[in-house]
Amino acid sequence: MKTSERVAGNVAGYIDDRTGAAGWAKKNLTKVFPDHWSFMLGEIALYSFIILLLSGTFLTFWFDPSQQEVIYNGSYAPLSHVSMSASYASTLHISFDVRGGLLMRQIHHWAALIFMAAIVVHLLRVFFTGAFRKPREANWLIGIGLLTLGIVEGFLGYSLPDDLLSGTGIRIAEAIIQAFPVVGSYLSYFAFGGAFPGHVFIPRIYIVHVLLLPGIFLALITVHLMLVWYQKHTQYPGPGRTEKNVVGYPLMPVYMAKAGGFFFIVFGVTAFLGAVASINPIWLYGPYTPGQISAGSQPDWYMGWLDGLVRMAPPLETHAFGHTISWNILIPGLILPGILFTGMALYPFIESWISGDNREHHLLDRPRNVPNRTALGAMSLSFMIIALANGGNDVIATHFHLTINGIMWFTRFGLIIVPPIVFVITKRICLSLQRADREIVLHGRETGRLVMTPSGEFLEVHEELTPEKKWTLTQHEQPAALAAPTEDAHGTRPRGGLKGKIRARMSAANAEQVPAPTSIEARELEGGHH
Amino acid sequence: MSNEIKPFENPGLPEHAHRKSDVDAIAANRAERQVAILFLLSAVGTIGTIASYIFIDSKKFIFLPILGDTNAQQLALGTGLAASLFFIGIAAVHWAKTLMPDNEVIAERHEFRSSDADREDFVATVKERAGAAGLGRRSLIKRSMGVALGLIGLSPLVLLRDLGPLPKNEFATTNWAAGVRLVTDPGNRPIKPSDLEIGAVAQVLPALPEGTERTLENIGKDAVLLIRIRPEEFNLDAQRLSWTHNGIIAFSKICSHMGCAVALYEQQTKHLLCPCHQSTFDVTRAAKVIFGPAARPLPQLALTLDADGYLVAKQGFTEPVGPSFWERNSA
Numbered sequence: 001m002k003t004s005e006r007v008a009g010n011v012a013g014y015i016d017d018r019t020g021a022a023g024w025a026k027k028n029l030t031k032v033f034p035d036h037w038s039f040m041l042g043e044i045a046l047y048s049f050i051i052l053l054l055s056g057t058f059l060t061f062w063f064d065p066s067q068q069e070v071i072y073n074g075s076y077a078p079l080s081h082v083s084m085s086a087s088y089a090s091t092l093h094i095s096f097d098v099r100g101g102l103l104m105r106q107i108h109h110w111a112a113l114i115f116m117a118a119i120v121v122h123l124l125r126v127f128f129t130g131a132f133r134k135p136r137e138a139n140w141l142i143g144i145g146l147l148t149l150g151i152v153e154g155f156l157g158y159s160l161p162d163d164l165l166s167g168t169g170i171r172i173a174e175a176i177i178q179a180f181p182v183v184g185s186y187l188s189y190f191a192f193g194g195a196f197p198g199h200v201f202i203p204r205i206y207i208v209h210v211l212l213l214p215g216i217f218l219a220l221i222t223v224h225l226m227l228v229w230y231q232k233h234t235q236y237p238g239p240g241r242t243e244k245n246v247v248g249y250p251l252m253p254v255y256m257a258k259a260g261g262f263f264f265i266v267f268g269v270t271a272f273l274g275a276v277a278s279i280n281p282i283w284l285y286g287p288y289t290p291g292q293i294s295a296g297s298q299p300d301w302y303m304g305w306l307d308g309l310v311r312m313a314p315p316l317e318t319h320a321f322g323h324t325i326s327w328n329i330l331i332p333g334l335i336l337p338g339i340l341f342t343g344m345a346l347y348p349f350i351e352s353w354i355s356g357d358n359r360e361h362h363l364l365d366r367p368r369n370v371p372n373r374t375a376l377g378a379m380s381l382s383f384m385i386i387a388l389a390n391g392g393n394d395v396i397a398t399h400f401h402l403t404i405n406g407i408m409w410f411t412r413f414g415l416i417i418v419p420p421i422v423f424v425i426t427k428r429i430c431l432s433l434q435r436a437d438r439e440i441v442l443h444g445r446e447t448g449r450l451v452m453t454p455s456g457e458f459l460e461v462h463e464e465l466t467p468e469k470k471w472t473l474t475q476h477e478q479p480a481a482l483a484a485p486t487e488d489a490h491g492t493r494p495r496g497g498l499k500g501k502i503r504a505r506m507s508a509a510n511a512e513q514v515p516a517p518t519s520i521e522a523r524e525l526e527g528g529h530h
Numbered sequence: 531m532s533n534e535i536k537p538f539e540n541p542g543l544p545e546h547a548h549r550k551s552d553v554d555a556i557a558a559n560r561a562e563r564q565v566a567i568l569f570l571l572s573a574v575g576t577i578g579t580i581a582s583y584i585f586i587d588s589k590k591f592i593f594l595p596i597l598g599d600t601n602a603q604q605l606a607l608g609t610g611l612a613a614s615l616f617f618i619g620i621a622a623v624h625w626a627k628t629l630m631p632d633n634e635v636i637a638e639r640h641e642f643r644s645s646d647a648d649r650e651d652f653v654a655t656v657k658e659r660a661g662a663a664g665l666g667r668r669s670l671i672k673r674s675m676g677v678a679l680g681l682i683g684l685s686p687l688v689l690l691r692d693l694g695p696l697p698k699n700e701f702a703t704t705n706w707a708a709g710v711r712l713v714t715d716p717g718n719r720p721i722k723p724s725d726l727e728i729g730a731v732a733q734v735l736p737a738l739p740e741g742t743e744r745t746l747e748n749i750g751k752d753a754v755l756l757i758r759i760r761p762e763e764f765n766l767d768a769q770r771l772s773w774t775h776n777g778i779i780a781f782s783k784i785c786s787h788m789g790c791a792v793a794l795y796e797q798q799t800k801h802l803l804c805p806c807h808q809s810t811f812d813v814t815r816a817a818k819v820i821f822g823p824a825a826r827p828l829p830q831l832a833l834t835l836d837a838d839g840y841l842v843a844k845q846g847f848t849e850p851v852g853p854s855f856w857e858r859n860s861a
Contacts, residue, residue, distance in 0.1 A: 032637040075589065099588050102601065103608045135642050168790055171750075172806060175788035175853040178701075185701055185855045190693040195700060195747040196789075232639055240543030246637045247543065254630045261622025268616025275608020276597060290750035291715060291733055291783060293791040295805045310788070310823060311807045317825035322859035328823045329788065329853070360641055394808065404808055405821055467541040474538050519538050 033255050034235035034248035038129075041122040043259060047266040048115035049221065055108040056210065062098055064090035065160065065206035067199040076283055084162075084287035087202050091161040091282055107274035112154050114270060116302040119147050127377050129364035131234045132348045133357075139227045142220050144345045149213055149220075151302050156209040158280065158300055162202055165280075167288025168297050170201065172310075179329040197290065237363045237475050239468040246362075296394055305384050308391030309336055312412045340380075354506045356482045368437070369476040371430035372510045378426040379419040386414045427512075434514035437473045441465060441517045442525055474516045481511035543634060551628045561628035568621035575613030582606035701857070702850040704736070704751045706831060711737040712756065712780070712841045715749075720840040723776055726758040731795045733783060736843070751851055753783040753791065754831055756841075759800055763814050770816045773832035773844065780831040781817050782851040785809060787824035789853045802828070825854070 016022040033039075066086035072079050074089070076096045094101035123143060126132055132140035155173070159166045174196045178188045193200035232246050241247050249255055273279075285294055299307050309332035316327035351373065352358060367374040389396065390411035397404040444462035451459050465473075484504030550557040586603040594600055643649065665672050711720045712734040721734065734756050738744055761777040773779070781802070785792045790806035795813075801820070802811040809822030817828035829851050832844035849860045 030635075032635050099583060099603060100607045102604045103611070106608075168806065171790060172788045178853055178855045180856070182856055185697040185857060188855075189695060189697040189700075190690065193694040196750050197746050198694075200694075231642070232637070239541045240634075240636065242540065244639050246639055247634050249632070250635055254626050254632075257622045257626035257630060261619040261626065264615045264619030264622065266619075268612045268614075268619055271608055271615055272612035275605055275612055278597075288746075290746055290789075291735075291753035291791055293793045293805050295794060297790070297805050307807075313823040315809075315819055315823055315825040317854060319860070323856055324854040324858040325856075326825065326854040328825050332823075360643075362639060394805065408808065408822070467538070468544055470538045471540055475540070522538075 028229075029252040030250045031229070032232075032246045032248045032250055034233055034246060036236055038125045039233065040262060041118055041125055043262055044266055045115055045118035045122055046221065046225075047263045048111045048118060048270070049217065050263070051111040051267055051270055052108060052115060053214065055104050055111060056214075058104045059094060059101075059108060060210060062090060062094045062101065063087070063160070065203045067162065067197070067202050079283065079286070082287065085202070087160060087162040088282070088287045091163070095283060103271075103274050106277070106279050107270055109158070109279045110273040110277070111270050112157060113279075113300065113302075114266075116150050116154060116300075119143075119150055120302070123147060124377065124381070127347075128367040128374060129234070129236075130361065130370060130373065131364055133361040134348075134352065135231055135360050136227070136234075137348045139224055139231075140348050141345055142224045142227075144341065146217065146220055146224070148341060149216060153209060153213045153217070154300055155303055156205045156213070160202060160206060160209065161280075161282045162288050163282040164285040164288050164292060164294055165282070165297060167197065167290075168293055169299055169303075171196065171290065172307075176329055176333045179326045179333070181323075181325055181330075197288070232362070234362050234364050237366070238472050241363065243360070243362050296398070298392060298395065301388070304391035305387040306333065306337060306391070308387040308389065308393070308411070309333075311393060312387075312390050312408055312415065314412075344380075351510075354482075354503060354510050355479060356507070357479065363475075366476065368430040368433040369513075371427045371434075371512060374430050375423045375427040379423040382422040383415060383419045386411050386418060390415075431512070431514055434516075438514055438517050441470050441473050442522055476516065478513045478516060479511060481508040543636065546633055549628065549632060552632075558629065561624070565621050565625045565629070568617050568624060572614045572617035572621065575610050575615075575617060577610075579607055579610030579614060582610055701852070701855050704847055704851060705738065705748060706736050706752065706754075706843045706846045708843060708845045709836065710843045711836065712754070712833075712843070713737045715753070721756070722839055723758075723778055723835070723841060726756065726778060728758055728760055728777065729797050730758050731797075732756045734780070750789070751784065754780050755783045755792065755795070755802070756780050757795065757800075757813055759813065763800065765814045766816055770830060773830055775833045775835065775841065778833060778841070779813065780833055781811070781813075781828040782831065782847065783828075784852040785824060786819075786826040786828055786851075787822070787853060792828060 012022075012025075015025070064086045068086045069083055070086050070089050072082050072084055072089050072092060074080075074093050074097055076092050079092065091105070094105055096102070126140065126143065155169065159170050159173075174188055174192065177191060178184045180187055188196070191201065191204075192198040193204075233248075235241050235246060235248070238247075249258075286292070298304070310329070313328045313332040316331075318325040318327065365373075367377075390408065393404055393407040393411070396402060397407055444464045447461045447463050449461045451461055453459060482504055484501050551561045552558075582603055586606055588601075588603045590602045591599050592602045592605075594605075597605075644652070660666075713720055713736070715733045715735045718735075718737075720737065721732070726732065732755075734754050735744065735749065735752050736754075738748075756778060757780075758778045761774070764771060764774065764777075764779070766774070781792075783791050783793070785804045785806065787804065787807055787809050790804050792802050792804045792809075792811065794803040794805055795801075796803065800813040802813060802817065803809070804811075804822070804824070807823050809824030810820050811817040811824070811828055812820050816830055819825065819827060829847045829849050831847060833841055834844040836842045850858055
């Protein structure tokens with residue numbers, strides 16, 4: 001026996017003597033995980049979170065979350081003797097007088113951007129492949145919670161340095177709080193300990209940023225992963241894969257090495273970005289004062305869509321009975337995001353209601369095989385992208401020499417007109433891809449080789465697909481639409497008639513498909529030409 | 531037509547294709563060496579990181595193409611750290627891909643729903659246990675518990691009351707009042723009309739009584755933008771015209787939309803633009819909103835001259851400055 005094997009055996013024995021976990025541990029160490037690049041998106045989010053914890057802890061050793069006025073006398077000469085808050089001064093100190101401090105700040109900020117991007121792309125993967133279906137609805141909800149908290153956590157994080165840009169962001173957040181009907185002014189005075197900007201807001205959001213929210217994140221991520229573990233990962237359809245199995249590699253050693261290695265790769269790339277790509281150079285913005293601002297003020301990208309919606313809102317306010325309601329803030333800042341996120345959270349339940357499908361699903365959908373869902377996803381994405389583009393309308397205008405008014409009007413109309421068009425086009429593309437799949441299964445792959453028959457005819461040689469490929473392209477279910485409830489013989493309408501009708505209409509749209517070829521069709525064709 | 535019968539047979543897992551390192555000992559040894567080199571590259575990265583911490587001057591800036599002026603130590607620390615991490619990752623993945631078993635394994639999956647018997651048993655137990663608590667029968671307990679649990683959330687809310695003072699009328703008040711001098715920011719100097727040329731713009735604040743310190747909270751409400759144009763360019767009603775002085779007009783600098791500083795002034799068009807959400811205000815028409823999400827003009831400050839010829843406020847703002855709030859009662 002090699003030494004390493006003996007050591008491993010001793011460790012296993014030591015653990016089992018004290019926990020009796022041998023059975024459980026053996027099962028889990030050989031647990032199978034399916035392999036696909038798109039399953040690494042969620043991993044990136046997880047690893048970025050760990051990087052955020054590590055780099056964030058480093059920053060807390062020097063950061064002083066205080067809004068007390070101090071006179072700066074650090075090594076950054078242009079701001080020498082300038083009056084500023086202690087949080088801004090300590091951020092300058094980290095950036096210029098702590099070795100590796102700027103690097104850690106930039107790693108922290110890049111990791112936050114990557115964290116949010118990975119969450120969003122992971123969410124899109126889960127949505128478009130139908131991984132949220134029964135039994136994984138709870139994990140979908142946790143994911144939406146993590147996304148929402150991530151946006152808040154990111155905003156609080158970049159607000160901490162109290163520079164001119166982030167202070168402007170807090171000013172806007174204050175205006176949103178202030179816009180709440182009835183209680184707005186009170187909420188604002190409670191949050192800021194008096195008039196904006198006050199002296200307590202940054203210390204308060206600091207503790208939320210470094211303790212409260214990371215704690216909630218840790219809890220939610222743990223449950224998220226435990227559910228993935230317990231329910232076993234979904235897999236893409238393919239030869240040998242069914243609803244009743246998981247095909248992949250065992251945790252030990254392959255997944256430990258791959259996933260562990262991937263953590264280091266993500267960390268390495270983030271560190272490289274932190275080393276070479278300057279981000280949030282707060283010393284260029286100066287300390288916050290409410291009377292100043294920098295042109296091209298932009299939030300971080302995951303807030304951009306929200307800012308874009310606020311920018312394009314029409315100037316609506318209601319003045320009645322001595323009170324003011326700012327629709328120009330409430331609609332884009334609270335009501336629309338509320339509807340979007342609630343709709344997103346409820347989607348698994350809505351889809352299962354429409355399709356009447358209450359079974360477990362472990363095989364993922366190819367997006368083309370669920371045209372309605374794919375089109376809905378593309379439509380929502382186009383909505384967000386237009387909103388995001390308008391969030392950068394000033395930068396777009398200066399870079400591409402466009403008028404800001406033109407961009408604003410374009411996005412105002414575009415937000416309403418483009419998403420339905422995207423829906424229709426995406427659905428048609430999905431159906432065309434289904435048709436292409438059908439074609440290639442029945443007639444084989446076009447090889448591009450032309451053959452002349454003795455009679456002088458030219459034919460292109462088609463190559464039959466492998467059984468594996470044929471299976472992958474035809475294995476999907478094609479459920480029929482639910483029937484609308486009909487009147488009975490006496491002409492009485494069934495209960496919930498309208499609801500039933502809506503459901504039937506949506507179900508019909510949802511079930512629109514190009515029929516997958518059957519082996520009978522394939523045989524008939526073989527008997528015919530070719 | 532639910533397609534329960536699949537059109538084609540599931541052909542099962544494709545046959546395992548051996549990698550070169552599975553069948554060729556030389557290839558396997560080569561892969562081992564590659565993994566070792568990658569791990570060693572990581573070690574080099576760590577040594578480089580430590581060396582740059584000790585030996586590179588932390589104040590030295592170097593110029594690099596694309597990156598521009600860069601702190602040499604931060605750059606070296608970062609690239610060293612990146613290499614030390616990245617190569618560990620690549621080494622582990624390469625190890626897994628070339629030398630660890632790559633046979634795909636099939637694990638069974640079972641439906642989560644338990645057998646009908648277990649399920650019925652479970653449901654029956656839940657019903658029985660819930661019944662044992664007697665919640666359904668003892669409605670007095672149910673209701674009183676509802677009251678208790680419903681109220682308990684109020685205590686933390688009340689306890690949070692001391693987070694801040696009540697706003698009272700403070701959203702509507704500023705330090706501007708009749709006779710208060712306009713002073714420059716920065717500089718704190720009073721201003722005469724002759725200090726401003728046509729086309730000029732300046733940020734001003736109210737002169738505070740001797741010994742009063744100016745706070746950011748003050749600036750957040752008091753900041754005013756002073757603009758001078760040719761008097762004949764004004765398109766104002768008689769009252770608003772009387773608030774100007776010889777082509778000099780003053781507006782609150784705090785955006786009526788979300789409170790950003792309305793700092794972009796276009797001299798040619800005489801438009802004020804807020805950089806946050808691009809609300810655009812026409813200076814010649816009392817800061818009327820001509821574009822963007824703001825619903826109200828910027829409040830105008832009435833100007834006049836004091837006995838010494840300095841610009842002063844004729845009166846305080848006649849409406850609250852800044853973003854809207856529930857208690858605000860003017861359009």
